[in-house]
Amino acid sequence: MKTVIVGGVAGGMSAATRLRRLDESAEIVVFERSGYVSFANCGLPYYIGGVIEERDALLLQTPASLGARFGLDVRVGHEVLSIDRAAKTVRVRELASGTESDEAYDNLILSPGASPFVPDLPGISRALTLRNIEDTDAMSDALAAAEASGGPTSAVVLGAGFIGLEVAENLVHRGWDVTVVELADQVLAPLDPEMSALVQARLEANGVRVLLGQSATALGASDLTLTSGETLPATIVVAAIGVRPESQLAKDAGLAVSDRGGIIVDASQRTSDPSVFAVGDAVVKVDAVDDAPTANWLANPANRQGRLVADVIAGRAQAFPPVLNTAIVGVFGLQAAATGWSEKRARAAGRAIRVIHTHPADHAGYYPGAKGMSLKLVVDAATDAILGAQGVGESGVDKRIDVIATAMRGDLTASDLVDLELSYAPQFGSAKDPVNMLGMIAENLRDGLTETIQWHELEAEVARGVQLIDVRTPGEFARGAIPGAINIPVDDLRGRLDEVDADSIVHCQVGLRGYIAARLLAGHGKRARNLDGGYRTWARA
């Protein structure tokens, strides 16, 4: 049995090595268009920034090391041009020599990945992208040349997604002036705006200029013009707008491809041809929340799919599960992470949802060094299912998002988070962990014990005359308050009930005292909605 694999990173190489471990007699040929396989693609921005100092650190395996250990026939610098499904052969070009030949397969695995989208603009040919080692070398060389020339070192990064922000941070780390240009009205689209605002603030605090709602119209030799008409100095331009599945090979071979260009596969990663499989960024996945087709560009599913395909080819039935799209990015010391759906996505889909914002510390406040974070949970109002979560903070966000992603995989409800038994010592967490607290709030909302209002719903309510009560201390109130709010500290509330309307909105700094106040008022027959996430979420949004 001979398996040919197109693409030697992540999914492709996971498939190759797993298949060898399952079948010592299998013939396995891997074609990789670039000059490198199994490189650390998620590390490329950090090599650009000098955080990863040695280029060799990016090269996890070589054709030789894979040959010795796994008996793989790995051919870099080889592009697969076409697939003859009837003959079960692929046409391959050795790029250095231009020589073409046919390679037969019993099973074919496509792991072509996704290519950076580069808009068709005047002067765009000088834009750099960052997908592979060759790109990395080119960007390194361009940066080094500019630095050596003693001229300006201004970079414009097009796109404020995960890779765009990683590149921006690393260019700053290298001493460049950086502007990020993003068409959307926020950075980091997987987050909701009041969460991504924290990331934007961190970027700006580190000298990155962030321009939202704009895109480039043309690139000059050393500048770039925006839709606003502004011209930015741009010694280099990095295109990190997004990626597109590299599915042309599959499409040309008549394999089923979605409208958005993803290769369509079943749960075994089999394409519309039973001898052809596809994995990774190029394939259509199933969304865990609504079971609809979706794309994702993440390393974990790509590797998982590669391993799974090897199992299937070796006769071991496996099914790839729907994806949560769990992702994280570091931005100047902040962790920004998400899993599942955002509020905006759920609202766009017409879901009835409950939304929870909290601002906990990563560990017990009484132990030195606690860092604050902001968490958000999106909950299905009908079923209490967790639809998604987001977190931004300096420490411990990864842990909470991973716990919630695991709870989602285990079909735990939002209220079930109350009962998670998480590790606690004061350096590492809290007796009531931030995830437990999300569960408590979810349970209170589910059971109607508390009613909340979101930051984006507040203005209209205040405008129609609903009383807004700030239950923080007079000192907090004096340092900054929401327009129209009156101040009744929570600890004074029982004695000042006559000042409270029958229907009011209460708020505190993060939501906890507001909740206590709302319950107190409910106990006295008054309806009080609590501003979710408190003053902090409102002020950031």
Place this chain on the structure above:
Amino acid sequence: MKTVIVGGVAGGMSAATRLRRLDESAEIVVFERSGYVSFANCGLPYYIGGVIEERDALLLQTPASLGARFGLDVRVGHEVLSIDRAAKTVRVRELASGTESDEAYDNLILSPGASPFVPDLPGISRALTLRNIEDTDAMSDALAAAEASGGPTSAVVLGAGFIGLEVAENLVHRGWDVTVVELADQVLAPLDPEMSALVQARLEANGVRVLLGQSATALGASDLTLTSGETLPATIVVAAIGVRPESQLAKDAGLAVSDRGGIIVDASQRTSDPSVFAVGDAVVKVDAVDDAPTANWLANPANRQGRLVADVIAGRAQAFPPVLNTAIVGVFGLQAAATGWSEKRARAAGRAIRVIHTHPADHAGYYPGAKGMSLKLVVDAATDAILGAQGVGESGVDKRIDVIATAMRGDLTASDLVDLELSYAPQFGSAKDPVNMLGMIAENLRDGLTETIQWHELEAEVARGVQLIDVRTPGEFARGAIPGAINIPVDDLRGRLDEVDADSIVHCQVGLRGYIAARLLAGHGKRARNLDGGYRTWARA
């Protein structure tokens, strides 16, 4: 409705504040024997060590603050002496004045906690314990007095459990010479010995003398004698051997109490008297693995039970789930954590199990600063259920144990861990997270793709003549090898198959290359068992 609560920390205070939020008209009286409520009991060792500098940081609430915010009647320095269940009253003594009085209740919540066990030994009265603020003050004073005297500052800590080790570390931090004496043959009983060995080594590397298999027989004025006959200098002695439920009050009132002294409750935390509830360290819990009665002394379940009892009293049905006993301790920069059962516990219970050891890094190895950790997973051989997990390392152990504890709560199997979608960027994790890797190994074991042998099974197999092949590099082999092993590097194995017996044991440094070798040999018709956890686990054990 009047609720009386005995004990104003963790469970008791969680019950009191939740009950107020649920019922503004409830009368709530809290009796606390000590002078303080709602203090940070998990922080006490760190105040002793000066890590937490301000004593006030330990005092999260006061009777006055709880009165103002929650309308609670909190009476510190009040001991509840007895319960008259027929009359529904408790007899209370105000400790300062000695005045006694009766307090009526509709519902009574017992949250008495657990008291440090102090063995009955000559001279034991000078041993210190660390349960509450008064204990903390006494220990602080004793340390300060010894330090001020300019005399010796030698401490002996009896017991190498969580609190014992925290006290030991903090005493070292304060500059004391510390010896830990433990009756068992390892530190940290919830871990298996090859895992706790890492913690012991870290203690010893920081100057702590660790004496296992010993206990004290007598305390002198400035020394302590051991069962071995050795006498240790002991300016102070700390008893951290364990705790006992404070259930005398419940027992005297005729409430059902287990043989081991725990108050017996149902899933609503109701005792054998429907008007009396009990929560926290004093109550019997249900073990999540075997549904048997168990004890635990952890903050998370105590707080959860307190909240739950308030719900039940307010008419909201709730059931406390079985406990996993998830716990963590910091020891000189190491995190040691566990959830569920250990291997030794599972073997003692006669369970057929699969055991997995790994030694991953906390984040991608190509990104600077990755720290190693050791993980262990215990799996039910019949069902693939996760029975428990342990981890020891400098970073990221808390996250992996929390993820596994969440997977256990969600009834995911060990093999299901393959499919967890965890957050990955190179600073924070790996594309195949350590938890995913545990799942891959579990799946391979479940499906019979690989057969492993544990460190404690190796010696007997080698003794009966089974070939042991070290598949590491010659350099690694030269730096230290298992007696009797021959060296065939994995990358040479295909060319040296004739040197391999039909039945052999293979091993590498951590287990991965050994697995590759075992699969390779299986592909050539040879049985090869892989030494689980590799040389590293073997060498540590």
